[in-house]
Amino acid sequence: MTDLAKRKAIVIEALTKAFNDRDFSVLLIEDVEPTATEAMVVDLVRAGRIDALVMASATPGHPLVAALPDLLVPHVFLNRAVAGSGRNVVARDAATSELALDHLHALGHRAVGLVSGPPGLSTIETRAASFAARAALLGLDAAPIVPAALSEQGGAEAMRALLDGGPPVTAVGVNLLSQAIGVLATLWEAGLEVPGDVSIVCYDDLPLADYLRPALTRVRVPLAELGAEGVDEAIAQVLGGPARDVLLGVEPQLIVAGSTAPPRPGA
Numbered sequence: 001m002t003d004l005a006k007r008k009a010i011v012i013e014a015l016t017k018a019f020n021d022r023d024f025s026v027l028l029i030e031d032v033e034p035t036a037t038e039a040m041v042v043d044l045v046r047a048g049r050i051d052a053l054v055m056a057s058a059t060p061g062h063p064l065v066a067a068l069p070d071l072l073v074p075h076v077f078l079n080r081a082v083a084g085s086g087r088n089v090v091a092r093d094a095a096t097s098e099l100a101l102d103h104l105h106a107l108g109h110r111a112v113g114l115v116s117g118p119p120g121l122s123t124i125e126t127r128a129a130s131f132a133a134r135a136a137l138l139g140l141d142a143a144p145i146v147p148a149a150l151s152e153q154g155g156a157e158a159m160r161a162l163l164d165g166g167p168p169v170t171a172v173g174v175n176l177l178s179q180a181i182g183v184l185a186t187l188w189e190a191g192l193e194v195p196g197d198v199s200i201v202c203y204d205d206l207p208l209a210d211y212l213r214p215a216l217t218r219v220r221v222p223l224a225e226l227g228a229e230g231v232d233e234a235i236a237q238v239l240g241g242p243a244r245d246v247l248l249g250v251e252p253q254l255i256v257a258g259s260t261a262p263p264r265p266g267a
Contacts, residue, residue, distance in 0.1 A: 014227030074237030087243035094130035155182025170263040171199035195261035214258030
């Protein structure tokens with residue numbers, strides 16, 4: 001199971017439990033082909049078979065996002081915000097970057113890079129903007145941000161770009177565990193030690209992080225709590241309440257492991 005699939009499974013489990021606890025049945029629709037997904041959901045809504053819809057991690061330009069306002073069905077956008085919709089339930093993504101950067105700064109790192117993600121995704125853009133703002137506030141000497149695919153290869157290529165261009169970094173923040181695996185591979189190929197030469201903080205807390213060597217310092221994003229909050233908002237709309245944007249009250253949590261340490265003297 002891929003990194004993204006595992007994250008999705010955590011959210012789905014939380015959604016299913018929260019809906020079942022409220023006596024709602026759950027229909028899961030995998031978005032394999034966007035146009036087919038849109039047609040299926042539209043048909044189900046018009047047939048009166050859907051009371052509410054929670055759309056997790058909406059992709060910009062997805063046809064269902066454009067179709068939903070005309071369907072008049074209660075709905076929530078979960079995890080990734082849809083600008084202007086007024087019904088987004090999101091985690092504190094800005095705090096994720098702040099926690100990671102504050103930890104690295106406290107260890108003595110002054111040149112920290114970010115292995116980011118593809119542009120256009122609200123979670124990625126929020127984390128990148130927060131990283132840049134925090135780096136400026138802390139007065140870092142260098143804070144390069146490299147967009148990357150959300151995959152092992154994406155992480156490997158982004159780390160290679162950080163090593164090949166500009167001032168050397170002594171630490172990196174990484175959006176996903178899959179990217180962090182690629183980062184580790186590139187550092188190993190370059191003969192660099194973690195955390196001796198480069199420290200790593202991953203914005204992704206999955207069990208595999210503890211079984212890598214070194215185990216990854218990471219930020220726990222409360223995915224299960226996010227799923228439950230999305231259910232509460234969807235049901236509130238079903239009961240006649242207004243749609244609204246919600247920022248999850250649960251803060252991300254820093255989990256310190258073996259992949260972070262002070263930089264080498266003189267680095």
